[in-house]
Amino acid sequence: MLMPALAGALRCQRDSYLKVLQTKVVSCEKKKGFYAVEFEDTVLFPEGGGQPFDKGVILREKDDSETPVEVTDVQRDGLHAIHSLISPLEPGETVTMQVDWARRLDHMQQHTGQHLLSAVLDKKDVATVGWNLGVQMNYVELDRKLSTEEVQETQLDVNQAIAQALPITVDISGHDEEKGAMRVVTIGEMDRNPCCGTHLAKTSEIGSILLLHQVPNKGNSRLFFMAGNRVTDYAKSSHDRIRSVNAALSCQTDDTLSKIEQLQLRQRALLSQLKTAQQELAVQEAGKIAAILESKEVYVLYKPDYDMEYLRFVEKQLPDLQGTAILLCGQGPSGGAIIIAGKAVDKYAGLVKDTFKDAKGGGKGRWQGKVVRYNSGEVERALELNK
Ligand SMILES: [Zn+2]
Incomplete structure (x- = not known):
């Protein structure tokens, strides 16, 4: 009967530079998804002492195809070095094992x-x-x-x-x-x-x-x-x-930090300019909506590229409306937001919930909600209220 070498005295531990070893298969057991193989000795180190396991290949003498069998893992079972193989070997057969040396x-x-x-x-x-x-x-x-x-x-x-x-x-x-x-x-x-x-x-x-x-x-x-x-x-x-x-920054290494600081300052300035411009636009749009609602019951404002913050700017500028304003932002699968303000909030909240399948929201006097995603045709249907 073949006796395996045990952890502590494995060939890989006695000669850590040995890359190839001829040995015999002691046992081969079928496990879930792999074969657990023990050899008489091994150049493949089983995980331990903080060092990960080796990978490698097994060449069979009897195999005509000369395709090496891959060793994907080596672990210890007590003092036994158990190799995980993707295909089985026969106990007693002579094989040549080779360690993945770079690893x-x-x-x-x-x-x-x-x-x-x-x-x-x-x-x-x-x-x-x-x-x-x-x-x-x-x-x-x-x-x-x-x-x-x-x-x-x-x-x-x-x-x-x-x-x-x-x-x-x-x-x-x-x-x-x-x-x-x-x-x-x-x-x-x-x-x-x-x-x-x-x-x-x-x-x-x-x-x-x-x-x-x-x-x-x-x-x-x-x-x-x-x-x-x-x-x-x-x-x-x-x-x-x-x-x-x-x-990407068009500068030398020494200048990257100061370049990033410059960009951050510039971005802050641009954001503040953008906010001012948006507020000015909101005032104009609110005026337009109020004028339309003097002769109409409802008006839908749709701003695909804007966000909830912009809708709030617009809402804040709206006077006591004669009719109802529905404000929408965002687009497609990333969704957006909705605000309803004016005379008939409850009526149009019902309509909005019927129109936008993935909208959720609520509120008294005004309605505010989130659209998880816009489904095709929903915005177009809402905009028909403007006709
Ligand atoms: Zn150590």
């Missing part, structure tokens, strides 16, 4: 980066109480907030430790029934930490660490960071984004 290397850069960052902070008496490896950014959760100066100093210290190319080794310090082989990850003379993850061999392989910003969390402080290839990828995408902002 793994990224995880190693972030994880080893975290160990080094926490080690540097430890020397400053700042304790790491947790960490998270994210899709774009990671964070270490610290027992207190760092000052701007401390962040700058830490930034210099971690990158100096990277330049020193300190050796990183894993020692097995014993065996635990529940946790398996007890692994201790050592960075040069500076740090020893129990960890199940896969790590780089030298601090220089981290490349660089970029400290970003802090976010308070329940008395702790989350210091966001990224390491390895992510740093240059981020620098490039940030640079591209700044360039497109510059192009």
